[in-house]
Amino acid sequence: MVKRVTLDDIAQSVGVSKTLVSLVLNGKGQQYGISKQTCDRVVAAAMELDYRPNQAARSLRTGKTGTIGLLVSDISNVFYAQLARIFEDLATAKGYNVFICSTDENVVKERRLATMLSSRQVDGLVVSTSERDAEWLMAVRDGGTPLVLIDRHLGPDALDAVVAANRGGGAMLARHLLEQGFTRPLVLGLSTSHISSVAERIEGFVEEFKRERIACTLRNIGFNTLQYDVGNLLANLQTLSVIPDCLFAVNNNLATAVLSTFRAKGIKNFKKMGLVCFDDLPYFSIIKPTITAVEQPVGEMCNLAFDLLQQQIDGSRVKASSNIFELPVKLNIRESTQKKSKNK
Amino acid sequence: MVKRVTLDDIAQSVGVSKTLVSLVLNGKGQQYGISKQTCDRVVAAAMELDYRPNQAARSLRTGKTGTIGLLVSDISNVFYAQLARIFEDLATAKGYNVFICSTDENVVKERRLATMLSSRQVDGLVVSTSERDAEWLMAVRDGGTPLVLIDRHLGPDALDAVVAANRGGGAMLARHLLEQGFTRPLVLGLSTSHISSVAERIEGFVEEFKRERIACTLRNIGFNTLQYDVGNLLANLQTLSVIPDCLFAVNNNLATAVLSTFRAKGIKNFKKMGLVCFDDLPYFSIIKPTITAVEQPVGEMCNLAFDLLQQQIDGSRVKASSNIFELPVKLNIRESTQKKSKNK
DNA sequence: CTGAAAGCGCTTACAG
């Protein structure tokens, strides 16, 4: 193992104290009135020796690590991969590096990861939580780790949270289906139904149909048996008391499971079935028919979440009346909701 | 800001030295013959006070941080998102947390990120590099940061590298196209043509056609203007000296750009065009026609890369004759390569 | 303008 270059090495090579070197390298040369010449020699030596400060030492001293933890349910899910990328760019631009962790919607995993990261002294945590209430995470925050929720909230008086207009988006999809003449919706929800985003998407959707005195059929799909459950459900539609004429997939994975089931069973039987999805994917505008979907404002969500975190970190965050920030979504109307025939 | 619990706090609360507390908490109680009773009291106090060791301090002392850096070109690219997820699971299981960073195939960014991470004293680096040669990265490794390449190598005598059988996969696709009667291939490559994976996929493909005395047309697509370039190219196929009857997309983004161009221009004109892709995506088996693709052994690649890194970390890595490890790929034959009609 | 010294919270010989 090679010995790394330290402040002392530079100090010796230049013939000054390491105090001076530290000051200069941290850009405080001016402020402390260190002569331009000395500064230059120090900087030159640092370059020469390829000095890179030991972050662990610096962190120990300053209490800051320049790291952020991002907890999502699954980094390989397209939505979170996109979110992670945007967040990474924001963070890197400010000199942070980010730990990205997947929780699989599992509170135990989530807590273990949060604990690990807070033990690593991350300067902040952004989490798409699977918790049912805010208690545990509030303790983390109150223990000194700035924390903001993303994509899901835990109530208006708890933690700062940045979410999409889930209820509104659900309603948009419902209204659009109604306008197209669909009257027998089947909602594909998730077994993790306590998660605010999932719950609100469904509520918004169901309420809108209710106004027209139409009741939605709801089926919750297992998070880990998604493809299997969806396949089963779609194969047995005739057993439902109301045979649906359209489907609402509550997230992108569900829509993909639906489409791949359609594919496997021969798409013809489903020609007339409307389909909408909460989450937009690149391939939704490639496939035939193209899929009507709600697009989330991922960029804006990341921006705001990062802002809030920054504010918590530097202590400038002022309490607002509500700390849930809801950002508008966009409805992308495509072919999957064009009614082919007026079937009673 | 809340004061965090330290070893000293525990020591005082139990009435022993912090040496003892440290020993016990690190599971060396037995080894140092500390009485069971004392151990229990220490552990109880640690629980009670919710003690979490300050990693920065520990790292400073031990030189280990328990962190790994993963550099890929873009975490929002499905292939890397998947790779990152698998790698994360392996790392987390061993108590590591991983920094995931995107380089955008940009060497400058890549070097900046690698420098940041090595300054954070990561225990190791796994990188899907955009470098043209191994020099710079070898310096990093020789500077004390264990490092293994993934997905791309930099020559057989340089750095440990785990890659897919890119040349072999390219050849498989070519052979399959030939068997299906395609004779005028257009290869969609990338402007980053120095990258080993891209180069080898194309070489393997081209060589196979060459055996049949067929020359491939090759066009390199800009990494940042992908959709635009592909659109342009496909709109002007008639200007090529040989009008192609099949396309080879060298990675998944290219294939998606092709499909979305087909879609935009009305897929009918392209009905007879064969299409193959290096990289498989979930939607390839949903879309119509389904897409023939080569599937990479992501799981195995991650496993091996992690293993090699671990070996470098604990110093047990022995030099092999070559340090490029090539893992077999799988050809998934689907509808996009079924010739509809024998056109001359 | 510059340096000696303390201290961040750990781990680990060393001494008893």
Add this chain to the structure above:
DNA sequence: CTGAAAGCGCTTACAG
């Protein structure tokens, strides 16, 4: 069985 002490590499009052 247990504790005092050194030291990892920084930053930052403090003193001159």
